[in-house]
Amino acid sequence: MPVTDGKAGSVDTVCLRVGEMTPITDPFLTRIGVATALTRDQAEVVRRLQGRLQVVPPRTTIVRENASVCKAYAIREGWAFAYKILPDGGRQVVDFLLPGDVVGFAGLFSNIAAQSCETITEAELVEVPYAAVRRAGGQSSELMEAFLALTSRERDKLVEHLLDLGRRDSLARVAHLLLELDYRLQSVGRGSPTGFACPISQYLLADALGLTAIHVNRVLRKLRVVGLLTFRFGHVTFHDLDRLIEMTGFDPAYVERSSPSLAPFALPPARSPAEAFEPFHARH
Amino acid sequence: MPVTDGKAGSVDTVCLRVGEMTPITDPFLTRIGVATALTRDQAEVVRRLQGRLQVVPPRTTIVRENASVCKAYAIREGWAFAYKILPDGGRQVVDFLLPGDVVGFAGLFSNIAAQSCETITEAELVEVPYAAVRRAGGQSSELMEAFLALTSRERDKLVEHLLDLGRRDSLARVAHLLLELDYRLQSVGRGSPTGFACPISQYLLADALGLTAIHVNRVLRKLRVVGLLTFRFGHVTFHDLDRLIEMTGFDPAYVERSSPSLAPFALPPARSPAEAFEPFHARH
DNA sequence: CGAAACGTTGAATGGTTTCAACAAGAGTGG
DNA sequence: CCACTCTTGTTGAAACCATTCAACGTTTCG
DSSP, X not given: OOXXXXXXXXXXXXXXXHHHHSSSXXXXXXXXXXXXXXXXXXXXXXXXXXXXXXXXXXXXXXXXXXXXXOEEEEEEESOEEEEEEOTTSOEEEEEEEOXXXXXXXXXXXXXXXXXXXXXXXXXXXXXXXXXXXXXXXXXXXXXXXXXXXXXHHHHHHHHHHHXXXXXXXXXXXHHHHHHHHHHHHHTTTOOBTXXXXXXXXXXXXXXXXXXXXXXXXXXXXXXXXXXXXXXXXXXXXXXXXXXXXXXXTOOTHHHXXXXXXXXHHHSOXXXXXXXXXXXXXXXX | OOOOOSSOTGGGGGGGGHHHHSSSOOHHHHHHXXXXXXXXXXXXXXXXXXXXXXXXXXXXXXXXXXXXXXXXXXXXXXXXXXXXEOTTSOEEEEEEEOTTOEESTTHHHHSBOSSEEEESSOEEEEEEEHHHHHHHHHHOHHHHHHXXXXXXXXXXXXXXXXXXXXXXXXXXXXXXXXXXXXXXXXXXXXXBTTEEEOOOOHHHHHHHHXXXXXXXXXXXXXXXXXXXXXXXXXXXXXXXXXXXHHHHTOOTHHHHTXXXXXXXXXXXXXXXXXXXXXXXXXXX
């Protein structure tokens, strides 16, 4: 439910094309703008929420569980994941974070990180200080509404993840997650219906899906031999999208509901096809 | 981070004691007030958000997945649960809803219900129309912030649920859920450290925990014979709270973080002890 | 070159499900 | 009032899925 400021209707949604307007890619603004149409002024306020830009190497811990935090991070480029560690040493990956995603927004209230977050690939992060968010949000209910929509979307993703762990068998579980990741990538101008570059190790996949890395390996082999999909050398290829969607019960709607088709405008396609689809292939 | 309006500090948090101020129990106001301290005026606005009060029998579907919705429901009394059905017929319970909880808030943006919701016991529900929420929220960023906190809390619950399904064995899974429910009840003046009245069937428990009802039955028997807890005839009794907390890795903090110790003020204790702890015992 | 992370495979073990059956209480309709 | 059904709880045995243990090859990186 876009909130306008009383000016002309369509002009208000400038933020959705900000990627064309400014030389800088602005994933945070994009995400906010997807949720709620912003006026030019509001878009500027959101843009100013952003602090320092960091470029961090792979396997860097950005946020540590239970540590005190004072800012969120918007992912401009690269992959990361949020996770929790159990007393017995087990690890549960809560969510994968792709370009355009925001991590650590939940800490806005407690100032305590609910999960740890670590980069998978090299990543560019934009800091979003809570103080600035509170200041701006306190003056604009439209902004607060946008933040609410952001959190609401996170909730939807978690529910879908819950279905994976609770009621899908291991084949469907793996396939469903990979489908979701591809659709999320497509919503920000990466990926394609035929497949995508996926820097996730089998161990990580296992910890996201409540399985063993060993079993994930066998599941992937099975998915390959039955001609559904191939995940090898950091690349996922879908061989039979229709059958995959049918067997997993994948519903693209829950991805799209939160990121309308306008989203691709906001994040420009990666610089070169090779770089876009195989940025880490060399490591294998 | 309570947001005040500039008047005297402590006077602003009137809503937390609203249960003492008005003869009517107001779970919605309570929940909102727990998240953000509200001024007297804001509390009044929140109070007016609420529409009709419904009393519905057990097994009533309140919201149907994918149906269009125009309001949320605050649970004033009774138990309900939110769930999704998979194409293969499987059911996944996403969350149990206790007095003081709000269901269907996520539909505020899509106007489409993300999950179905059904009552377990007889329940009293207060309607909260989206239109009213948007109107009030649009004029007050503090309110929007409170709604954001509400959704953020839901996210925390889902993450904990995710840990259950992904990385806890069936014993710990069952025990952890029952512990969580008791703590949530305690935060609204029900339940006790020794146990609580629990109207959940083994089938429902199974669908929440990604198990079979048959297996849940065996797990409950095991929990009983090893002296950890008893769940029979609609009542959960904890025999060794310390050992339970240790084996499940239960962290009361994530319940409390979202519902401060002030909460018990808001929802008055149930009318009589017998009614409070065994409202459905008679059915067995 | 050695260490560390990742991928791969086999065999044995064990936790969960499936199938089948029965008991008990609640509610319904003749 | 009494069959009758429906829901829930309970148990046993067989089948299956996933884990554990163990081992080995590969690639990457310092």
